[in-house]
Amino acid sequence: MIKILANDGIDPVGKSLLEQAGFIVDTDTIPQDKLVEALQNYDAITVRSATKVRKDLIDQCPNLKLIGRGGVGMDNIDVDYARERGIAVINTPAASSLSVAELVFAHLFTGARFLQDANRKMPVEGNTNFNNLKKAYAKGIELKGKTLGVIGFGRIGRETAAMGLRLGMNVIAYDLFPFNGHISLNFQGDIDIDIPIKTISLEEVISNSDFISLHTPFAEEPILGAKEFDQMKSGVFIVNCSRGGTIDELALIAALDSGKVAFAGLDVFNNEPTPLAAILQHPKISLTPHIGAATNEAQERIGTELANLIIAHFHK
Missing domain, CATH: 3.40.50.720 (NAD(P)-binding Rossmann-like Domain)
Incomplete structure:
Protein backbone atom coordinates (compact mmCIF):
# COMPACT_ATOMS: atom_id res chain seq x y z
CA MET A 1 0.00 0.00 0.00
CA ALA A 94 -3.64 26.24 -12.12
CA ALA A 95 -5.31 25.80 -8.75
CA SER A 96 -4.18 28.99 -6.98
CA SER A 97 -4.24 31.51 -9.84
CA LEU A 98 -7.43 33.31 -8.84
CA SER A 99 -6.49 33.58 -5.17
CA VAL A 100 -3.07 35.04 -5.97
CA ALA A 101 -4.54 37.51 -8.44
CA GLU A 102 -7.09 38.68 -5.88
CA LEU A 103 -4.29 39.24 -3.35
CA VAL A 104 -2.42 41.35 -5.91
CA PHE A 105 -5.43 43.64 -6.17
CA ALA A 106 -5.90 43.66 -2.41
CA HIS A 107 -2.41 45.18 -2.24
CA LEU A 108 -3.09 47.57 -5.13
CA PHE A 109 -6.30 48.89 -3.59
CA THR A 110 -4.51 49.14 -0.25
CA GLY A 111 -1.82 51.37 -1.74
CA ALA A 112 -4.21 53.41 -3.84
CA ARG A 113 -6.16 54.43 -0.72
CA PHE A 114 -3.31 54.38 1.87
CA LEU A 115 -4.90 51.54 3.83
CA GLN A 116 -1.57 50.09 4.96
CA ASP A 117 -0.67 53.35 6.71
CA ALA A 118 -4.19 54.17 7.90
CA ASN A 119 -4.52 50.75 9.52
CA ARG A 120 -1.31 51.39 11.43
CA LYS A 121 -2.12 54.92 12.58
CA MET A 122 -5.88 54.96 13.15
CA PRO A 123 -5.73 52.68 16.23
CA VAL A 124 -3.22 54.97 17.96
CA GLU A 125 -4.07 58.42 16.49
CA GLY A 126 -7.65 58.12 15.26
CA ASN A 127 -9.22 59.74 18.32
CA THR A 128 -6.64 62.52 18.69
CA ASN A 129 -5.48 63.30 15.13
CA PHE A 130 -8.48 62.40 13.01
CA ASN A 131 -8.61 65.48 10.77
CA ASN A 132 -4.89 65.43 10.02
CA LEU A 133 -5.06 61.76 9.09
CA LYS A 134 -8.04 62.54 6.86
CA LYS A 135 -5.94 65.14 5.04
CA ALA A 136 -2.95 62.79 4.83
CA TYR A 137 -5.02 60.18 2.99
CA ALA A 138 -7.00 62.60 0.81
CA LYS A 139 -5.07 62.00 -2.44
CA GLY A 140 -6.11 58.48 -3.30
CA ILE A 141 -6.20 57.29 -6.90
CA GLU A 142 -8.47 55.06 -8.96
CA LEU A 143 -7.20 52.00 -10.80
CA LYS A 144 -9.58 52.34 -13.73
CA GLY A 145 -7.87 53.83 -16.78
CA LYS A 146 -4.37 53.22 -15.44
CA THR A 147 -1.78 50.91 -17.02
CA LEU A 148 -1.05 47.60 -15.32
CA GLY A 149 2.22 45.95 -16.28
CA VAL A 150 2.38 42.20 -15.71
CA ILE A 151 5.87 40.68 -15.62
CA GLY A 152 5.50 36.94 -16.11
CA PHE A 153 2.48 35.95 -18.18
CA GLY A 154 1.76 32.40 -17.12
CA ARG A 155 -1.50 31.29 -15.53
CA ILE A 156 -1.31 33.65 -12.56
CA GLY A 157 -0.09 36.56 -14.65
CA ARG A 158 -3.00 36.09 -17.05
CA GLU A 159 -5.49 35.85 -14.21
CA THR A 160 -4.08 39.11 -12.83
CA ALA A 161 -4.39 40.67 -16.28
CA ALA A 162 -8.01 39.52 -16.52
CA MET A 163 -8.81 41.13 -13.20
CA GLY A 164 -7.22 44.37 -14.33
CA LEU A 165 -9.17 44.32 -17.59
CA ARG A 166 -12.43 43.82 -15.68
CA LEU A 167 -11.61 46.97 -13.72
CA GLY A 168 -11.08 48.96 -16.91
CA MET A 169 -7.30 49.03 -16.74
CA ASN A 170 -4.97 49.03 -19.73
CA VAL A 171 -2.87 45.86 -19.47
CA ILE A 172 0.59 45.31 -20.91
CA ALA A 173 2.70 42.22 -20.28
CA TYR A 174 6.11 40.61 -20.64
CA ASP A 175 7.14 36.97 -20.56
CA LEU A 176 10.23 34.98 -21.52
CA PHE A 177 7.94 33.03 -23.84
CA PRO A 178 6.05 35.48 -26.09
CA PHE A 179 2.26 35.37 -25.91
CA ASN A 180 -0.04 36.50 -28.70
CA GLY A 181 -3.63 35.55 -28.02
CA HIS A 182 -6.53 36.68 -25.92
CA ILE A 183 -7.75 36.90 -22.35
CA SER A 184 -11.26 35.57 -21.86
CA LEU A 185 -13.41 37.54 -19.41
CA ASN A 186 -16.50 35.93 -17.95
CA PHE A 187 -19.34 38.07 -16.57
CA GLN A 188 -22.47 36.98 -14.72
CA GLY A 189 -21.62 33.34 -15.41
CA ASP A 190 -22.72 33.24 -19.04
CA ILE A 191 -21.27 36.28 -20.82
CA ASP A 192 -17.77 35.83 -22.29
CA ILE A 193 -15.66 38.55 -23.87
CA ASP A 194 -12.27 37.88 -25.47
CA ILE A 195 -9.69 40.67 -25.22
CA PRO A 196 -6.68 40.37 -27.56
CA ILE A 197 -3.31 40.81 -25.89
CA LYS A 198 0.31 40.12 -26.77
CA THR A 199 3.48 40.44 -24.77
CA ILE A 200 5.98 43.24 -25.33
CA SER A 201 9.54 43.81 -24.13
CA LEU A 202 10.42 43.99 -20.45
CA GLU A 203 11.79 47.49 -20.94
CA GLU A 204 8.48 48.68 -22.42
CA VAL A 205 6.51 47.22 -19.52
CA ILE A 206 8.84 48.76 -16.95
CA SER A 207 8.80 52.24 -18.48
CA ASN A 208 5.08 52.48 -19.36
CA SER A 209 3.29 51.01 -16.34
CA ASP A 210 1.52 52.84 -13.53
CA PHE A 211 1.30 49.58 -11.60
CA ILE A 212 3.63 46.58 -11.93
CA SER A 213 2.83 43.05 -10.74
CA LEU A 214 5.50 40.33 -10.69
CA HIS A 215 4.60 36.73 -11.55
CA THR A 216 7.89 35.06 -12.33
CA PRO A 217 9.62 31.99 -10.88
CA PHE A 218 12.66 32.23 -8.66
CA ALA A 219 15.57 34.03 -10.33
CA GLU A 220 19.27 34.00 -9.50
CA GLU A 221 19.36 37.78 -10.00
CA PRO A 222 16.62 40.29 -9.16
CA ILE A 223 14.36 41.20 -12.06
CA LEU A 224 13.75 44.65 -10.60
CA GLY A 225 16.78 46.51 -9.27
CA ALA A 226 18.11 50.06 -9.18
CA LYS A 227 18.46 50.28 -12.97
CA GLU A 228 14.89 49.15 -13.54
CA PHE A 229 13.50 51.51 -10.90
CA ASP A 230 15.24 54.39 -12.66
CA GLN A 231 13.40 53.46 -15.89
CA MET A 232 9.96 53.50 -14.27
CA LYS A 233 7.41 56.28 -14.12
CA SER A 234 7.60 58.40 -10.99
CA GLY A 235 4.96 57.29 -8.52
CA VAL A 236 4.74 53.72 -9.78
CA PHE A 237 3.19 50.97 -7.63
CA ILE A 238 4.89 47.55 -7.41
CA VAL A 239 3.37 44.30 -6.12
CA ASN A 240 5.23 41.02 -5.70
CA CYS A 241 3.15 37.91 -4.99
CA SER A 242 5.50 35.55 -6.85
CA ARG A 243 8.87 34.72 -5.29
CA GLY A 244 11.33 36.39 -2.96
CA GLY A 245 14.57 37.43 -4.65
CA THR A 246 12.89 38.84 -7.74
CA ILE A 247 13.17 42.37 -6.34
CA ASP A 248 16.34 43.98 -4.96
CA GLU A 249 14.87 44.96 -1.61
CA LEU A 250 17.53 47.55 -0.75
CA ALA A 251 17.02 49.22 -4.12
CA LEU A 252 13.26 49.13 -3.51
CA ILE A 253 13.64 50.89 -0.17
CA ALA A 254 15.78 53.58 -1.81
CA ALA A 255 13.19 54.04 -4.57
CA LEU A 256 10.37 54.30 -2.01
CA ASP A 257 12.33 56.82 0.06
CA SER A 258 13.04 58.96 -3.01
CA GLY A 259 9.41 58.87 -4.15
CA LYS A 260 10.24 57.16 -7.43
CA VAL A 261 8.13 54.24 -6.23
CA ALA A 262 5.02 55.42 -4.41
CA PHE A 263 4.02 52.10 -2.90
CA ALA A 264 4.92 48.42 -2.75
CA GLY A 265 2.84 45.41 -1.82
CA LEU A 266 4.86 42.36 -0.81
CA ASP A 267 3.67 38.84 -0.09
CA VAL A 268 7.13 37.29 -0.56
CA PHE A 269 10.55 38.26 0.73
CA ASN A 270 14.23 37.64 0.05
CA ASN A 271 15.03 35.77 3.24
CA GLU A 272 11.83 34.14 4.43
CA PRO A 273 10.87 33.45 7.15
CA THR A 274 12.91 36.37 8.58
CA PRO A 275 12.24 39.35 6.28
CA LEU A 276 14.40 42.45 6.48
CA ALA A 277 13.25 44.72 9.31
CA ALA A 278 13.49 47.81 7.09
CA ILE A 279 10.98 46.20 4.72
CA LEU A 280 8.58 45.20 7.51
CA GLN A 281 8.64 48.67 9.08
CA HIS A 282 8.43 50.79 5.94
CA PRO A 283 5.29 52.98 5.89
CA LYS A 284 4.87 52.70 2.10
CA ILE A 285 4.80 48.90 2.01
CA SER A 286 1.74 46.69 2.43
CA LEU A 287 2.73 43.32 3.88
CA THR A 288 1.36 39.78 3.90
CA PRO A 289 3.22 36.60 5.01
CA HIS A 290 3.31 34.56 1.76
CA ILE A 291 -0.44 33.85 1.66
CA GLY A 292 -1.13 34.14 -2.07
CA ALA A 293 -2.72 30.70 -2.29
CA ALA A 294 -4.09 30.72 1.26
CA THR A 295 -7.82 30.72 0.59
Whole structure:
Protein backbone atom coordinates (compact mmCIF):
# COMPACT_ATOMS: atom_id res chain seq x y z
CA MET A 1 0.00 0.00 0.00
CA ILE A 2 1.35 3.43 -1.00
CA LYS A 3 2.20 5.70 1.93
CA ILE A 4 2.26 9.48 1.47
CA LEU A 5 3.64 12.11 3.84
CA ALA A 6 1.77 15.40 3.33
CA ASN A 7 4.40 17.28 5.28
CA ASP A 8 2.95 20.76 4.79
CA GLY A 9 -0.63 19.53 5.00
CA ILE A 10 -3.25 18.84 2.36
CA ASP A 11 -6.88 19.91 2.10
CA PRO A 12 -9.31 17.35 3.60
CA VAL A 13 -10.94 16.84 0.20
CA GLY A 14 -7.61 15.84 -1.34
CA LYS A 15 -6.77 13.60 1.60
CA SER A 16 -10.15 11.90 1.31
CA LEU A 17 -9.68 11.29 -2.42
CA LEU A 18 -6.32 9.64 -1.78
CA GLU A 19 -7.65 7.47 1.01
CA GLN A 20 -10.62 6.38 -1.09
CA ALA A 21 -8.11 5.33 -3.75
CA GLY A 22 -6.33 3.09 -1.23
CA PHE A 23 -3.43 5.32 -0.14
CA ILE A 24 -2.27 5.96 3.41
CA VAL A 25 -1.86 9.70 4.02
CA ASP A 26 -0.07 11.15 7.06
CA THR A 27 -0.36 14.88 7.70
CA ASP A 28 1.93 15.19 10.72
CA THR A 29 4.63 17.76 9.98
CA ILE A 30 8.13 16.32 10.29
CA PRO A 31 10.91 18.87 10.97
CA GLN A 32 13.36 19.30 8.11
CA ASP A 33 16.22 17.71 10.06
CA LYS A 34 14.12 14.61 10.78
CA LEU A 35 12.88 14.03 7.25
CA VAL A 36 15.60 11.61 6.15
CA GLU A 37 14.67 9.16 8.87
CA ALA A 38 10.92 9.61 8.43
CA LEU A 39 10.91 9.23 4.65
CA GLN A 40 12.34 5.72 4.85
CA ASN A 41 8.75 4.70 5.56
CA TYR A 42 7.05 6.60 2.72
CA ASP A 43 6.69 6.26 -1.04
CA ALA A 44 5.84 9.91 -1.67
CA ILE A 45 5.97 13.33 -0.06
CA THR A 46 3.86 16.41 -0.74
CA VAL A 47 5.04 19.88 0.26
CA ARG A 48 4.07 23.51 -0.10
CA SER A 49 6.75 26.16 0.35
CA ALA A 50 8.04 25.34 3.84
CA THR A 51 9.62 21.91 3.31
CA LYS A 52 12.70 21.62 1.11
CA VAL A 53 13.45 18.51 -0.94
CA ARG A 54 17.08 18.88 -2.01
CA LYS A 55 19.65 16.55 -3.52
CA ASP A 56 21.03 15.34 -0.18
CA LEU A 57 17.56 14.40 1.04
CA ILE A 58 16.73 12.66 -2.24
CA ASP A 59 19.98 10.66 -2.11
CA GLN A 60 19.18 9.36 1.36
CA CYS A 61 15.59 8.32 0.59
CA PRO A 62 15.75 5.44 -1.92
CA ASN A 63 12.08 4.53 -1.39
CA LEU A 64 10.88 7.92 -2.65
CA LYS A 65 8.92 7.62 -5.89
CA LEU A 66 7.06 10.92 -6.08
CA ILE A 67 7.39 14.50 -4.85
CA GLY A 68 4.28 16.67 -5.05
CA ARG A 69 4.20 20.45 -4.67
CA GLY A 70 0.87 21.95 -3.63
CA GLY A 71 1.24 25.18 -5.58
CA VAL A 72 3.11 26.64 -8.52
CA GLY A 73 6.77 27.40 -7.82
CA MET A 74 9.10 24.48 -7.18
CA ASP A 75 12.26 26.31 -6.15
CA ASN A 76 12.21 24.39 -2.83
CA ILE A 77 12.66 21.12 -4.78
CA ASP A 78 15.68 19.97 -6.82
CA VAL A 79 13.35 19.05 -9.66
CA ASP A 80 15.82 18.08 -12.37
CA TYR A 81 17.90 15.95 -10.03
CA ALA A 82 14.84 14.14 -8.69
CA ARG A 83 13.65 13.34 -12.20
CA GLU A 84 17.12 12.12 -13.15
CA ARG A 85 16.79 9.66 -10.28
CA GLY A 86 13.47 8.45 -11.67
CA ILE A 87 11.32 10.26 -9.12
CA ALA A 88 8.14 11.86 -10.42
CA VAL A 89 7.76 15.56 -9.56
CA ILE A 90 4.33 17.16 -9.88
CA ASN A 91 2.75 20.48 -8.96
CA THR A 92 -0.59 22.26 -9.24
CA PRO A 93 -0.01 25.33 -11.43
CA ALA A 94 -3.64 26.24 -12.12
CA ALA A 95 -5.31 25.80 -8.75
CA SER A 96 -4.18 28.99 -6.98
CA SER A 97 -4.24 31.51 -9.84
CA LEU A 98 -7.43 33.31 -8.84
CA SER A 99 -6.49 33.58 -5.17
CA VAL A 100 -3.07 35.04 -5.97
CA ALA A 101 -4.54 37.51 -8.44
CA GLU A 102 -7.09 38.68 -5.88
CA LEU A 103 -4.29 39.24 -3.35
CA VAL A 104 -2.42 41.35 -5.91
CA PHE A 105 -5.43 43.64 -6.17
CA ALA A 106 -5.90 43.66 -2.41
CA HIS A 107 -2.41 45.18 -2.24
CA LEU A 108 -3.09 47.57 -5.13
CA PHE A 109 -6.30 48.89 -3.59
CA THR A 110 -4.51 49.14 -0.25
CA GLY A 111 -1.82 51.37 -1.74
CA ALA A 112 -4.21 53.41 -3.84
CA ARG A 113 -6.16 54.43 -0.72
CA PHE A 114 -3.31 54.38 1.87
CA LEU A 115 -4.90 51.54 3.83
CA GLN A 116 -1.57 50.09 4.96
CA ASP A 117 -0.67 53.35 6.71
CA ALA A 118 -4.19 54.17 7.90
CA ASN A 119 -4.52 50.75 9.52
CA ARG A 120 -1.31 51.39 11.43
CA LYS A 121 -2.12 54.92 12.58
CA MET A 122 -5.88 54.96 13.15
CA PRO A 123 -5.73 52.68 16.23
CA VAL A 124 -3.22 54.97 17.96
CA GLU A 125 -4.07 58.42 16.49
CA GLY A 126 -7.65 58.12 15.26
CA ASN A 127 -9.22 59.74 18.32
CA THR A 128 -6.64 62.52 18.69
CA ASN A 129 -5.48 63.30 15.13
CA PHE A 130 -8.48 62.40 13.01
CA ASN A 131 -8.61 65.48 10.77
CA ASN A 132 -4.89 65.43 10.02
CA LEU A 133 -5.06 61.76 9.09
CA LYS A 134 -8.04 62.54 6.86
CA LYS A 135 -5.94 65.14 5.04
CA ALA A 136 -2.95 62.79 4.83
CA TYR A 137 -5.02 60.18 2.99
CA ALA A 138 -7.00 62.60 0.81
CA LYS A 139 -5.07 62.00 -2.44
CA GLY A 140 -6.11 58.48 -3.30
CA ILE A 141 -6.20 57.29 -6.90
CA GLU A 142 -8.47 55.06 -8.96
CA LEU A 143 -7.20 52.00 -10.80
CA LYS A 144 -9.58 52.34 -13.73
CA GLY A 145 -7.87 53.83 -16.78
CA LYS A 146 -4.37 53.22 -15.44
CA THR A 147 -1.78 50.91 -17.02
CA LEU A 148 -1.05 47.60 -15.32
CA GLY A 149 2.22 45.95 -16.28
CA VAL A 150 2.38 42.20 -15.71
CA ILE A 151 5.87 40.68 -15.62
CA GLY A 152 5.50 36.94 -16.11
CA PHE A 153 2.48 35.95 -18.18
CA GLY A 154 1.76 32.40 -17.12
CA ARG A 155 -1.50 31.29 -15.53
CA ILE A 156 -1.31 33.65 -12.56
CA GLY A 157 -0.09 36.56 -14.65
CA ARG A 158 -3.00 36.09 -17.05
CA GLU A 159 -5.49 35.85 -14.21
CA THR A 160 -4.08 39.11 -12.83
CA ALA A 161 -4.39 40.67 -16.28
CA ALA A 162 -8.01 39.52 -16.52
CA MET A 163 -8.81 41.13 -13.20
CA GLY A 164 -7.22 44.37 -14.33
CA LEU A 165 -9.17 44.32 -17.59
CA ARG A 166 -12.43 43.82 -15.68
CA LEU A 167 -11.61 46.97 -13.72
CA GLY A 168 -11.08 48.96 -16.91
CA MET A 169 -7.30 49.03 -16.74
CA ASN A 170 -4.97 49.03 -19.73
CA VAL A 171 -2.87 45.86 -19.47
CA ILE A 172 0.59 45.31 -20.91
CA ALA A 173 2.70 42.22 -20.28
CA TYR A 174 6.11 40.61 -20.64
CA ASP A 175 7.14 36.97 -20.56
CA LEU A 176 10.23 34.98 -21.52
CA PHE A 177 7.94 33.03 -23.84
CA PRO A 178 6.05 35.48 -26.09
CA PHE A 179 2.26 35.37 -25.91
CA ASN A 180 -0.04 36.50 -28.70
CA GLY A 181 -3.63 35.55 -28.02
CA HIS A 182 -6.53 36.68 -25.92
CA ILE A 183 -7.75 36.90 -22.35
CA SER A 184 -11.26 35.57 -21.86
CA LEU A 185 -13.41 37.54 -19.41
CA ASN A 186 -16.50 35.93 -17.95
CA PHE A 187 -19.34 38.07 -16.57
CA GLN A 188 -22.47 36.98 -14.72
CA GLY A 189 -21.62 33.34 -15.41
CA ASP A 190 -22.72 33.24 -19.04
CA ILE A 191 -21.27 36.28 -20.82
CA ASP A 192 -17.77 35.83 -22.29
CA ILE A 193 -15.66 38.55 -23.87
CA ASP A 194 -12.27 37.88 -25.47
CA ILE A 195 -9.69 40.67 -25.22
CA PRO A 196 -6.68 40.37 -27.56
CA ILE A 197 -3.31 40.81 -25.89
CA LYS A 198 0.31 40.12 -26.77
CA THR A 199 3.48 40.44 -24.77
CA ILE A 200 5.98 43.24 -25.33
CA SER A 201 9.54 43.81 -24.13
CA LEU A 202 10.42 43.99 -20.45
CA GLU A 203 11.79 47.49 -20.94
CA GLU A 204 8.48 48.68 -22.42
CA VAL A 205 6.51 47.22 -19.52
CA ILE A 206 8.84 48.76 -16.95
CA SER A 207 8.80 52.24 -18.48
CA ASN A 208 5.08 52.48 -19.36
CA SER A 209 3.29 51.01 -16.34
CA ASP A 210 1.52 52.84 -13.53
CA PHE A 211 1.30 49.58 -11.60
CA ILE A 212 3.63 46.58 -11.93
CA SER A 213 2.83 43.05 -10.74
CA LEU A 214 5.50 40.33 -10.69
CA HIS A 215 4.60 36.73 -11.55
CA THR A 216 7.89 35.06 -12.33
CA PRO A 217 9.62 31.99 -10.88
CA PHE A 218 12.66 32.23 -8.66
CA ALA A 219 15.57 34.03 -10.33
CA GLU A 220 19.27 34.00 -9.50
CA GLU A 221 19.36 37.78 -10.00
CA PRO A 222 16.62 40.29 -9.16
CA ILE A 223 14.36 41.20 -12.06
CA LEU A 224 13.75 44.65 -10.60
CA GLY A 225 16.78 46.51 -9.27
CA ALA A 226 18.11 50.06 -9.18
CA LYS A 227 18.46 50.28 -12.97
CA GLU A 228 14.89 49.15 -13.54
CA PHE A 229 13.50 51.51 -10.90
CA ASP A 230 15.24 54.39 -12.66
CA GLN A 231 13.40 53.46 -15.89
CA MET A 232 9.96 53.50 -14.27
CA LYS A 233 7.41 56.28 -14.12
CA SER A 234 7.60 58.40 -10.99
CA GLY A 235 4.96 57.29 -8.52
CA VAL A 236 4.74 53.72 -9.78
CA PHE A 237 3.19 50.97 -7.63
CA ILE A 238 4.89 47.55 -7.41
CA VAL A 239 3.37 44.30 -6.12
CA ASN A 240 5.23 41.02 -5.70
CA CYS A 241 3.15 37.91 -4.99
CA SER A 242 5.50 35.55 -6.85
CA ARG A 243 8.87 34.72 -5.29
CA GLY A 244 11.33 36.39 -2.96
CA GLY A 245 14.57 37.43 -4.65
CA THR A 246 12.89 38.84 -7.74
CA ILE A 247 13.17 42.37 -6.34
CA ASP A 248 16.34 43.98 -4.96
CA GLU A 249 14.87 44.96 -1.61
CA LEU A 250 17.53 47.55 -0.75
CA ALA A 251 17.02 49.22 -4.12
CA LEU A 252 13.26 49.13 -3.51
CA ILE A 253 13.64 50.89 -0.17
CA ALA A 254 15.78 53.58 -1.81
CA ALA A 255 13.19 54.04 -4.57
CA LEU A 256 10.37 54.30 -2.01
CA ASP A 257 12.33 56.82 0.06
CA SER A 258 13.04 58.96 -3.01
CA GLY A 259 9.41 58.87 -4.15
CA LYS A 260 10.24 57.16 -7.43
CA VAL A 261 8.13 54.24 -6.23
CA ALA A 262 5.02 55.42 -4.41
CA PHE A 263 4.02 52.10 -2.90
CA ALA A 264 4.92 48.42 -2.75
CA GLY A 265 2.84 45.41 -1.82
CA LEU A 266 4.86 42.36 -0.81
CA ASP A 267 3.67 38.84 -0.09
CA VAL A 268 7.13 37.29 -0.56
CA PHE A 269 10.55 38.26 0.73
CA ASN A 270 14.23 37.64 0.05
CA ASN A 271 15.03 35.77 3.24
CA GLU A 272 11.83 34.14 4.43
CA PRO A 273 10.87 33.45 7.15
CA THR A 274 12.91 36.37 8.58
CA PRO A 275 12.24 39.35 6.28
CA LEU A 276 14.40 42.45 6.48
CA ALA A 277 13.25 44.72 9.31
CA ALA A 278 13.49 47.81 7.09
CA ILE A 279 10.98 46.20 4.72
CA LEU A 280 8.58 45.20 7.51
CA GLN A 281 8.64 48.67 9.08
CA HIS A 282 8.43 50.79 5.94
CA PRO A 283 5.29 52.98 5.89
CA LYS A 284 4.87 52.70 2.10
CA ILE A 285 4.80 48.90 2.01
CA SER A 286 1.74 46.69 2.43
CA LEU A 287 2.73 43.32 3.88
CA THR A 288 1.36 39.78 3.90
CA PRO A 289 3.22 36.60 5.01
CA HIS A 290 3.31 34.56 1.76
CA ILE A 291 -0.44 33.85 1.66
CA GLY A 292 -1.13 34.14 -2.07
CA ALA A 293 -2.72 30.70 -2.29
CA ALA A 294 -4.09 30.72 1.26
CA THR A 295 -7.82 30.72 0.59
CA ASN A 296 -10.21 27.91 1.39
CA GLU A 297 -11.18 27.62 -2.27
CA ALA A 298 -7.61 27.52 -3.57
CA GLN A 299 -6.52 24.96 -1.00
CA GLU A 300 -9.42 22.69 -1.92
CA ARG A 301 -8.54 22.98 -5.61
CA ILE A 302 -4.85 22.35 -4.85
CA GLY A 303 -5.65 19.32 -2.71
CA THR A 304 -7.99 17.89 -5.33
CA GLU A 305 -5.59 18.43 -8.22
CA LEU A 306 -2.65 17.06 -6.25
CA ALA A 307 -4.60 13.97 -5.21
CA ASN A 308 -5.73 13.25 -8.75
CA LEU A 309 -2.19 13.61 -10.09
CA ILE A 310 -0.83 11.24 -7.43
CA ILE A 311 -3.56 8.69 -8.09
CA ALA A 312 -2.95 8.87 -11.83
CA HIS A 313 0.80 8.35 -11.36
CA PHE A 314 0.61 5.32 -9.11
CA HIS A 315 -2.33 3.72 -10.93
CA LYS A 316 -1.01 4.13 -14.45
